[in-house]
Amino acid sequence: MNVEEYREYCISKKGVTESFPFDETTLVFKVMGKMFALCGLDNVPLRVNLKCDPERAIELRETHDGIIEGWHMSKKHWNTVYLDQISKELTLELINHSYDLVVSKFTKKLKAELEAL
DSSP: OOHHHHHHHHHTSTTEEEEOSSOSSEEEEEETTEEEEEEETTOSSOEEEEEOOHHHHHHHHHHOTTEEEOTTSOTTTEEEEETTTSOHHHHHHHHHHHHHHHHHTSOHHHHHHHHHO
């Protein structure tokens, strides 16, 4: 998966915005204002940070060389994923997992706002 495919998939999800809150090269995706994915556009090879359930994060790191502890993030809740080392299908699954994990923590009010979009 390349950066354009990654961006298109993230931004296609309901309630998602993109921005550069940290610097001009770190692209951040948020659902209803809460971060679920980010990547440094100048990273070669391309790597992205995705939120992950802590137990699943450990399992993924143990079974995939292209998945490591979140770089500059909470090591417990974030993974860094090298997109050239895992399949597109797994990448999409991990983006979905990150998005769903963030949405699951929303208040009832915020979930209702997201549903209304």
